[in-house]
Amino acid sequence: MKIRKLLIILLTIPIYVAQAQTPETEALEEFASPGVRGMGRSQGVEIRYERLPNFKIDSDSDDPRLGNGSGRIDRHNKFALKAYAPLLNKPQNKVVLGFNYELEEFNFENLTPASYDLYRYLEDKNLKSIGAQLLYLHSINQRNFYFVRVKGELNGDYSRDDIKVSDYLKGTVDVAYGWKKSPDYVIGVGLQWGYTFGRQRVYPGILYNRTFNPNWGVESIFPANARLRYNLNEKTLFYTGYRIEGASYNMYVNEPPLSEFKELELRRTDIKGLLRMEREIYDFIWFAVEGGFRQYYRHRVYDDIGSRNEIINNDLAGSGYVAVELYLVPPRKFTERNR
Incomplete structure (x- = not known):
């Protein structure tokens, strides 16, 4: 299985490659960082599985070819595999290369040939995202930094046989400037050109990271996310807060009536209230458990890539x-050896 082979390769990456991201080294104490x-x-390799069980979906469209529909989603599965490695790790300049493989799928309850066309198309369909990113962090001095x-990601319903980069490529750019007021307090401002909503x-966006005492702190990039952190000890951390997630998938459907639109785009935005625990298993191996409530803000299908003309509005419970x-x-x- 190709995913399993990829996982084995990523797990053989030297664990300490993530050192470029951590604020614990002497270099990052001498120069400002987020x-x-x-x-x-800091995470070098991450594997995540998420499940959302049994919720209702209602769909409506003003196009008579599509009509309206309703049903239940038995489960919504998400899988993610990420890896990060430093290309440059100098006192004032850090360059980190990252890779990600993500997919999500919907499994509907009691689906039949007469069910709504969109549901039949999405059933067991892997909506994939394969991407690479490059992060540049420059510490101007002890107080100021920017990154x-x-x-770039390939987002959509493609398979290995039909992938065409130009049809699925989507880009995101983040820029931010920050002030390190103290080792416990960082604030910054930034912009993202992307798909969060x-x-x-x-x-x-506003960056606000602050540690109030040995146990309590806040980590946030408002309005995208905010978390209150509780450090039980150096091996166990708890979080509560919210996170806004968004995605955009290009779809190429080959069955009517959806195929009559040639190019379709599914866009979603959801808000999660969460509780999270992170715990060390053994030195460099950690695990996390997260749960909460997800509320969809927007889940719509558009008649063309980048279009403002929605043809299906989905209401997910x-x-x-x-x-x-x-x-x-x-x-x-x-x-510790590098401090």
Whole structure:
């Protein structure tokens, strides 16, 4: 299985390659960075599985060829595999290369040939995202820094046999400027040109990371996410907060009536209220358990890539969710040796 082979390759990457991301080294203490004391360990390789069980879906369209429909989604599965490695790790300049493979699928309840066309198309369909990103962090001095991240992804319903890069490629750009007030307090401002709210556009953001004492802290990029952190000890962390997630998938349907539109785009935005625990298993191996409530804000199908003309508006009921993660971090002995 190709996913299994890819996983084996990624797990053989030296764990300490993630050192370029951690704020724990002497270099990042001498020069400004977004991290503050008390934050979780940097991740080199991450595997995540998420499930949302049993929720209702209602769909309506003004196009008589599509009509309206309703049904139940038995489960909504998501899988993600990510890896990060430093290309440059200098005191004032960091360059990190990242890769990701993600997919999500819908399984509908009691689906029949007479069911709504969109549901039949999405059943067991892997909506994939394969991407690469490059992050550049420059520490101007002990107080100021900026970073730029460029990311390209192939998002859609493609398979190995029919993939065409120009049909599925989507780009995201993040830029931010920050001030490190102290080792426990960082604030910054930035912009993202991306898909957090479904359609590609420019979104502002405010970075606010602060550790108040050895146990409590806040990590946020408002309005996209905000988390209150509780450090039980150096091996166990708890979080509560919210996260906004968005995605855009290009779809090429070969059966009517959806095939009459040639190129379709599915865009979604959802908001999650979450509780999360991160725990060390053994030095460089950590796991996380996360759960909460997901509420869809927008889930729509458009008649063309980048179009404003929605042809199907899906109303998905709120649902609880649960996710588990396994990830690798720099070994503690390695980070201590570099302080």
